[in-house]
Amino acid sequence: MSIRLSFDDGPGPSTPPLLDVLHAASCEATFFLLGQNLAGALDVAARMAREGHRLGNHTHSHARPGALPDDVLIDEIEATDALIREAYRRAGVPAPDAIPLRLPYGLMPQDNRAGVLARLQREHTGWTAILDDWQRPAPSPQALCDAMCAHVDASAAQHRDVLFCMHDGSRHGEARPNTVEAVRLFLNLRD
Template sequence: MSGAPEAGAQAKVDCAKVKCIALTFDDGPGEQTPALLDVLKKEKVKATFFLMGKHVEEFPAIARRTAAEGHAVGNHTYGHQSLTSSNDSEILDELRVTQTIIEETTGRRVTMFRPPYGHTDERVLRLAGEQGLAQVMWTGTTLDWKLRDAKRIKAAVLRLAGRDGVILMHDVVPQTVKAMPSIVKELKKRGYHLVTVPTLLGGRRLEAGVSYP
C-alpha cells in the first residue's frame, strides 16, 4: 500500500551485521510460480519478483499471493520489449501500464523496476525516475533460461553467491523452481540470510531514478 513501509522490507534482518543475499526472479508470474512460493514459504525466506504486466493480467491470483506472502515486487514492463530501442512514449507506456496493473491487482504501488534483457541507459533511467521507479540490476545472472538444467542452475547460483549479492533467475523456468529447495538449503548452510532487495539495501526507500546495486 502506498502509505506502508517499503514493500518487501524485512526489518528484523540487518544486512550490515549478517551475510545477506537477494534471490530475484523475472518474467512471472507463471504456472511455475506457486511451487516456488511454496518452497520459499516452507524455508521462511523472502525473494524479489519483477513482474510483467501481461502475466499479472493472466495470473492475478498468483501475483496477489506473491505480494501477500511478503515478497518484494517490481515492474518488469508489460511485454518485455527492449527499452533502449523504444521511444520515450513506448517506454512510459510499458512502465505506467504495468504500474497500474500491479497496483490494482496486489494493492501495492511498486517503487522499483528491472529493464528487460538488462537493456538500459541514462534516458531509460530518467524516464523511470519520473515514474517514481528505482532501477534494480544484479551482481550475477544464472542464465537459467539457457541452461535449463537444475544441477547446472544450482551450481551457477553457488558460484555467483557473495555477500550482498543480487542473483538473477526466472520463475518461469521449471528447472529453476526444481533446483530451488537445494539452492536455499545450501545457501543457508553457507550462512546466508535470503532477503528481498529492499532489505539487502538496509530497508531504506529506493531512490527514484537511481540504479542499484
C-alpha cells in the same frame, strides 16, 4: 552479507511451485512482473504479496532496449504499476510507495531508457549475478545451484551482498522447472 533472490518475467506456469518452495524455506523474494503476464494472473501476484514477497515492475512487453519510444515505455511502466497495485489490493496488503523497477535486459551503457527512469524519478534494480535459467534448454538444476553457490562464495570473500536474477516465467509463457528445483536445492543447502 545478505543473499537475496529475485525472479523476472512472471507470473508463469512455474510461479506457484516456486512460491511453494520459497514458503517451505521461509524465504522472501522480489518478483519483477511482466504486465502482459500479470494481467491474467493477479491471483498469483496477490499470493506473492500475501506471503511477504515484493512485487516489482519489469514493463509490460519485455521490449529490447531502444525498441519502444519513450512515451510508450512510460505507458508500459505505468500500466504495470497499476496492475501491481491491484494485486496488492486483492491481497489486502498495502502497496509500497515505490515499486521496484527492473528494465528488461538490465540497464545498458548509453541506454536511452535511462532518460525514462530520470523522467519517472525511478531507480533501476540490477543484480550481482544473472543465471542462465532463461536459456533453451536451461542448465540442469544442479548446475544452476552450483553457479549460485560459487557466486555466494566469491561474494563472501569480497564482503559483498548478493542479489540473484533468475526467471519464473517468460514473455512466451514458458515454464521454468529447472529454476524451481535449483532454488529448492540452494535453499536446502542454506538451512
